Amino acid sequence: MILPILRKFREFYAITFENQESLVHHWKEGAGIRVEASQLKRRLPILIIIPDHYFFFHFMPHLQGSKRKALRQAAQLQIGNLFPEPRTDERPVIIDTGKYILGCYPSLELNSLLKKHSHYFANAHGITTGLLLALEMLPLDSDTSWLLSTPGQPVTLINHNTLQYFSGDQREIDQRVNMLSHEYRLEKTTLNDLISQLSVSGRPWTGLQLSLPHFEKDNNLTGTVLKAALIILTTGLLFCAGQFFQLRAVQTEQKAWEQELQSLYVRALGPDHGSDPYGLLLFRANQTQNKSQGVNFIQLLGLISQHAPQGMNIENISMSTDTATITVNMDNYQQMEKLLEDLADSSVYRFTLDQADSVEGRINAVMSVSMPHS
Structure with missing residues (x-):
């Protein structure tokens, strides 16, 4: 009925x-x-x-x-x-x-x-x-x-x-x-x-x-059975459709994360990072970690990240045994002065501002990093 x-x-x-x-x-x-x-x-x-x-x-x-x-x-x-x-x-x-x-x-x-x-x-x-x-x-x-x-x-x-x-x-x-x-x-x-x-x-x-x-x-016994079968079939189809769309969403999210990860590998290792960028990244990190003297890349990066103002980007880091040069980009001079004040409290490294220029409304700054005894 x-x-x-x-x-x-x-x-x-x-x-x-x-x-x-x-x-x-x-x-x-x-x-x-x-x-x-x-x-x-x-x-x-x-x-x-x-x-x-x-x-x-x-x-x-x-x-x-x-x-x-x-x-x-x-x-x-x-x-x-x-x-x-x-x-x-x-x-x-x-x-x-x-x-x-x-x-x-x-x-x-x-x-x-x-x-x-x-x-x-x-x-x-x-x-x-x-x-x-x-x-x-x-x-x-x-x-x-x-x-x-x-x-x-x-x-x-x-x-x-x-x-x-x-x-x-x-x-x-x-x-x-x-x-x-x-x-x-x-x-x-x-x-x-x-x-x-x-x-x-x-x-x-x-x-x-x-x-x-x-x-x-x-x-209406036949109609009742048919209705029950239709309800079960509809429920099954809706469940399968829900699983399909959920899988599509997960696949889309996974693809976005993979693209972001590849972008990080390129920024850290360059475009020619081989077939195992994660292994290469671990190898370089271990090399830096195992140095007994000089500037520790991981430690330096963690220290800067700890005090970095919102919107700051690290454009480049070049290192030698006891020194490093860091190029950063931020919104204004006030952020730069605050960063230098915070980094001055470090007992591990000495930070010196070498150059600061205003480019297209943002501040490009170059800082030297050295060991306290050097």
């Missing part, structure tokens, strides 16, 4: 029943015309309205609870206490319209209706009753009661917390309505009026849905 209940429909087919025979009407913007079953177009949704006399409804307006799930559980307990011996072949259905919660017992005759018109029910977008449609569309309050008249069915009196059914000939019904008019402010409506309002409003069918689990069990 297809149930796009959150969508809004202003044009649809409404299927009603008289003496178990179906009546199909095409509704559009409040107007309905009778059509034959062969004229149904697949592009339009189908709303099935089952006559209320196929059900016994119990209104439960005084349930206590803050959450809908708790209210439905309370309704289940209440209807079980009120009707402790339900038929073994039918279970009560709890209907939550969003506004009201009702208990509902389907009649035995409902099965024959479902089987006779199974092709309609299997393709319906919504299944409801006249009462549920009235509860959704009518402005119910404590001052007004509504009389719902449907051909071939008892008249239903609906207000904000009670339901009453009037059967008999029209004279008897008129007498009872006249008596109630002294107690209630009565308004009248018909099933066609309610369908027309639904078509004009385009209201979603969320609050209209009537669950028919016994029908779905008998007639």
Whole structure:
């Protein structure tokens, strides 16, 4: 069964029943015309309205609870206490319209209706009753009661917390309505009026849905299996797609890191760094580390990096046994003076500013490094 209940429909087919025979009407913007079953177009949704006399409804307006799930559980307990011996072949259905919660017992005759018109029910977008449609569309309050008249069915009196059914000939019904008019402010409506309002409003069918689990069990087992298989397949495809895009992201990030690493190798060793730049870098570092005297490249680089201002670049380092020359680039003279002050505290090396020039808004500085005893 297809149930796009959150969508809004202003044009649809409404299927009603008289003496178990179906009546199909095409509704559009409040107007309905009778059509034959062969004229149904697949592009339009189908709303099935089952006559209320196929059900016994119990209104439960005084349930206590803050959450809908708790209210439905309370309704289940209440209807079980009120009707402790339900038929073994039918279970009560709890209907939550969003506004009201009702208990509902389907009649035995409902099965024959479902089987006779199974092709309609299997393709319906919504299944409801006249009462549920009235509860959704009518402005119910404590001052007004509504009389719902449907051909071939008892008249239903609906207000904000009670339901009453009037059967008999029209004279008897008129007498009872006249008596109630002294107690209630009565308004009248018909099933066609309610369908027309639904078509004009385009209201979603969320609050209209009537669950028919016994029908779905008998007639939609294949559909249920197919839906389950489709859900599993869709979940699997989404998982695989997620893994694919995650792998692509990791590969892109890995490529970016590899390019950055190659750039560092070129800056440290030059463009001709061989097939094992990491091994070559370790070899040169060990050579520098093993020198017993003179300027230690790793130590010197770490000292400058420790005090370097933000935005400073080391352009070049040339070394001899006991001295080194460093060319740096930074934003301004203040940064240069601060760097020299910080480096002057070093007990390992002596730093001397040889040259400082302003080039294109930045400062190029050349510093000499020597051992304290040299």
